[in-house]
Amino acid sequence: MPRYNPAEIEPKWQAYWEKNKTFRCPDFPDPQGKGKLYVLDMFPYPSGAGLHVGHPEGYTATDIYCRYWRMQGKTVLHPMGYDAFGLPAEEYAIRTNTPPRQSTEANIANFTRQLKMLGFSYDWDRALATTDVEYFRWTQWIFLVLFDTWYDPDLQKGRPISQLPIPEAVAVLGDEAIASYQDRHRLAYQDDALVNWCPALGTVLANEEVIDGRSERGDHPVQRIPLRQWMLRITAYADRLLGDLELLDWSAGIKKLQADWIGKSTGAEVDFRIVKQDQASCPEESIRVYTTRPDTLFGATYLVVAPEHPLVAKITPDAYAAQVKEYCEAASFKSDRDRTEADKQKTGVFTGAYAINPTTQQPIPIWVADYVLGNYGTGAIMAVPAHDVRDHEFALKYRLPIVRVVEPLDATLEELEKIRSGEICFAGEGIAVSSGELDGLRTKDAKAKVIASLEQQGLGREAVNYKLRDWLFSRQRFWGEPFPILHELGPDGTPNGQIRAVPVADLPVDLPHLEDYKPHGRPEPPLGKADASWLYVELDGKKYRRETNTMPQWAGSCWYYLRFISPRCTEAFVDREQEAAWMPVDLYIGGAEHAVLHLLYARFWHKVLYDRGYVSHPEPFQKLVNQGMILSYAYKDHRGALVPVDLVQEDDQGAVKHTQTGEELQRIVAKMSKALKNVVDPEGVVREYGADALRLYEMFMGPLEATKPWSMQGVNGVRNFLDRVWRLVVDSRSEDLKLSEAVQDIPAGAEHDRVVHSTIAAVTQDIENLSFNTAIARMMEFVNHFTKESVRPKSAMENLTLMLAPFAPHLAEELWRILGHDDSLAYAPWPEADQEKLKIASVEVPIQVNGKVRAKIVMPVGIDKQHAQSLALDNERVAELLAGKEITKVVIIPGKMVNFVIKS
RNA sequence: GUCGCUGUGGCGAAAUGGCAGACGCAUUGGACUUAAAAUCCAAGGACCCGUGAUAGGGUCGUGUGGGUUCGACUCCCACCAGCGACACCA
Structure with missing residues (x-):
């Protein structure tokens, strides 16, 4: 085998790693080693389409990091699994008439095959899928922890429901009242929520799955209906989820996204007295x-209440009732998203009622x-049209009074004029005016003063x-985790409102076999069609019906990182000691699309488990990195329409033309799509160029976090580099596999040593900084240097092989073998840069005059300023330029530069 | 609309206060070859001056305009463009 042939060596080494369990991770970090490292990829959803080039990007990055740290002596936990519940699998199952479990398992097998083809160093013995019954047994168990927990606002902590203090007034009402009181305080509770119900898909949808009142999938109409749903009280943890962001090594951008999503604001609650009117019998x-x-507050000229507000009907006098009712009903049919469409004109209706502004004592109208x-x-x-853009817009439309009570601190006269005339609205901070005792105060002080005064009068208080919002946690789908909850049946055989948890010993609650799980257009979940033997349960002499909702796809991904630590543990969701040894995750890499929801949900579950003493750290993911999206080239015609790539041809001049119209097209960068025929299939790339080339290219494209376009020529370029590495070490003309004659077991000279050790220093730094593209560039320089040498020290070739190992592991293993080593290099010590060998005697230093480089002089390293200056002045050209000039x-x-500043 | 990210050769990029364009692709030239491929070696931001040709020298140049600095791709201010996220949260 004289030539580099990845098709041969890659499967060979993959089989070797698998057979020798090279990447098996021990239960505990090696106490003799250099500590633990838990590196996690966001696990994929195993779609039928197989791997996309976006997947190996993050996976290669983590793989390089893991392989590097193994060589540095850390014990590395690096697992992989599948997030396999969810709507796409169910839809596919319905379409192809196969049970979802069957198609899911086939997809998982295909994903595993493709991932193994890329040579990732996962401990495959730890692989799991959220759909494994033994996995979701514990998902259900964690749900029961949430069900068993209430949030104690005084201790700022989740506690067992048994410790919830029961008020005397409730206690005297008996057990049922106590149970219902407890149910209302659980972190997992039921509530009548307005949901996005899609009859065609037969499920409720999350807000983000609804676009303009239609479903994102399939474009079906979506209705707002009230449904009894399971909710998770994530809002109880809002403050801790916000505050603990500080502990995390995440990019400022992601932290801000989460903080904005949590959206903490501080202000005040103020009570406005309702003006009593004869017609209305309003008890409030x-x-x-x-x-x-x-x-x-002095500028509040009207109040607005939401259409759902419970007081609307009570305060509205009869004369206004009809139009108010009509407005509220119309609003109830709109989705949140419809109502918040920004470019939409604001609408509203006057209720006919008035309230008293507590500062001015004036009656102001109440609108809906x-x-x-x-x-x-x-x-x-309270609407303050002078200082809130929304209220301003509304006031202009309905001709409501605008009273200015804040003046900006620094505005141009022109702006001030417009603000004073009410033409534009000033929403910033400034100085209070026309506000009685607040006049002259800065916004911050005015707030404090008005709150204090309201508190004194019992009319308001500071509020956060x-x-x-609480997390709507139930779905009317088949392919998800069943809730481990039982509804007690009354004597008439219908639920009586009492619920209980399935005993932990009876977990898991498996999905029943259903002949027909297709949507039927009604909001009853498909599990309601299960056999009576599944649906009805008798326990302690009472009859129950199972909860038939299932959990959303997010559930399984909320804790998979914990299960990886002890995936086969049967005693607990995670082994307590192993959890303490491995957590937190040291590096978590995945796409930015999960910046908010997944990461927030997982952090929430983790904090509940932490409060209940099941995990040892308050946060799960210490360092987070988002890989950028991989895009593809696309072509646009004069109308801006995108042209599929098979209709595009490049001519000799490098211009791209439409093959049919001959029109010259503009090249742009866009997401890969089937319609544009520019989707790159990783398996095809592996076949043509090899897995090492694919891995190397994905890393060489640019910085990990940048979005970047795919180029097949670029893949060819890195493949070319791997060929050069091969020829650097291996005799490619010989019939049998042997070292190149240039590779000799001789000591490296000073020049070679400098190249070797400066490369080691740079590559080491770059890997630790996840700057893989520059690490690869440094190795290319190394190869370029030694390719020119007719004698190549064997030690230098070994160092290169070790450095290349995390990036192109198959090739590196093969070269390591050819260099005479019997073992895998997966745990060979990482080469260390010898600082002594990096030292050089002299450097070339640029000499500037007024900041422009005019000469370059070789100077000894460590020269002092005085000598550097005199050396520079000795230079002929510099002397010439400085002649007769005054040096200021x-x-x-x-060692860096000398700059003479002269008067010109 | 708000927030975030990005803007550097023909292309992907590097440098993040000190020689702009490392490394790679594509291109061009050379060596090898009967030839081609492959391989190896080399050149290259733009414009101008200079020379027989070299050598050499100059001006401009990191989206645009301004600022800070001896010195700015890098820091500050304003703006433009592309991409992404959020979107009436009082």
Whole structure:
């Protein structure tokens, strides 16, 4: 085998690693080693389409990192698994008439085959899928932990429900009342929620799965209907989820995304007394609003309540009832997203009722408008049209008064004029005016003063709000984890409202066999069609019906990183000691599309488990890196329409033309898509160029976090590099496999040593910084250097092989063998850069005049400033330029540059 | 609309206060070959001056405009473009 042939050596080494369990990870980190390292990829959803080039990007990065640290002596946990529940699998199953478990397992087998083909150093013995019954047994168990936990706001901690203090008033009502009180406080609770129900898909959808009132998948109409749903009380943890971001080594961008999603705001709740009117029999005294700008209270000229607000009907006088009712009903049919469409004109209706502004004592009208959301704050606002753009827009449309109470600190006269005339609205901070006792105060001080005064009068208080909502956790689908919950049946055989957990000993609750799990257009979950033997349970003499909702796809991915630590543990969801030894995850790499939801949900579950004493760290993922998207070239015609790549041809001049119209096209970068025929299949790349070339190319394209376009010529380029490495070491003309004659077991000279050790230093640094593209460039320089040498020290070739091993492991193993080593190099010590051998005697230093390079002089390393200056002045050209000029300043950075500043 | 990221040769990129364009692709020239492929060696930002040809020298150049600095791709301000996320949260 004289030539580099990845098709032969790659399967050979993959078989070797598998047979020798080279990457098996021990239960505990080696106490003699250099510590533990837990490196995790976001596990894939095993779609029928197989691996996409985007998958190996992150996986190669983590693989390089793991292989490097193994060579540095760390014990590395590096697992892989599958997030396999979910709607696409179920849809596919319905379409092809195969059971979802069967198609899911086939897809997993295909993914595993493709991943193994790329030579990743996973411990495959730890592989798992969220659909494994033995896995979701513990997903259900964790759900029961959530069900068994309430959040104690005083201790800021989740505690067992048995420790929830029961108020005397509840206790006297008996066991049922206590149970219902407890149920209302659990982290997993049931609630009547307005959901996005899609009859065609037969399920509720998350808000992000609904676009303009239609489903993202299939474009079916979506309705808003109230349904009894399971909710998870993530809002209880909002403050900790926000505060603990500080502990994490995540990019500022991702932290900000999460912080914005949680959306903490501080302001005040203010009570507005309702003006009693003869017609309305309103028992309530006041409406409570939430505002972040209590300092603008004097400018509140009307109130707005959400259409869902419980007081709407009570405060509306009969004369207005019909139109208010009509408006509220119309609003109830709109989705949240419809209502919040920004470019939409605001609408609203006057209720006919008035409230008293507590500062001015003036009556102000109360309106209903759907720009106020029922489920944020108190569902009601005080409108300050002079200082809030939304209120301003609404006030202009309905001709409501605008009263200016804040002046900007630094505005141009022109701006000030417009603000004073009410033409534009000023929403910033400034100085209070026309606000009685607040006049002259800065916004911050005015807020404090008005809150204090409201508190004194019992009319308001400081308040905090979050955008984050509780998590709607149930789906009406077949292919998900069943809830381990039982509904007690009354004497008439229908649920009586009492619920209980399935005893832990009875877990898992497996999915029943269903002949027909297709959607039927009604919101009852498909599991309701299960046999009575599954559906009905008798326990302690009572009859129960199982909960028939299933969990959303997010559930399984909320804790898989814990199961990887002890995947076969039968006693617990994770072995306690092993958890303490391996957690937290040291490096987590995945796509930015999971920046908010997955990472927030997983952090939430982790904190609950932490509070309940099941895990040892408050946060699961210490360092997070988002790999960039891999895009493809696409072509656009004069109209801006995209042209499929098979209709594009490049001519001799390098211009791209449409093969049919001959029109010259513009090359752009776009997402890969089947329609554009520019999807790159990783398996095809492996066949043509080899797995090592694919891995190397994905890393050489550019920085890990950047989005970058795929180029087959680039793949060819790195393959060319691997060929050069091969020829550097191996005699490619010989019939049998042997070292090149240039490779000799001789000591390296000073020049060779410098190249070797500077490469080691650079590559080591680059790997630790995840800067793989520059690490590869350094190895290319190394190869370019030694290719020119007719004698290549064997030790230098060994160092190169070791450095290349994390990137191109198959080739490196093969070269290692040819260099005379019997073992795999997976655990060979990483080469160390010898600082002594990096030292050089002299450097070339640029000499600048007024910042422009005018000469270059070789100077000894470590020269002092004075000598550097005189050497520079000795230079003929420099002397010439400085002749007769006055030198005003000389800047000298020894070893870097000398700059003479002269008067011109 | 708001927020974030990105803007550097023909292309992917490097350098993140000190010689802009490392490394790779594509291109061009040379060696090898009967020839081609492969391989190896070499050249290369643009423009100008200079020379028989070299050598050599100059000006400009990192999206645009301004600023800080002896010195800016790098830091600051404003703007433009592309991509992405969020979107009436009071």
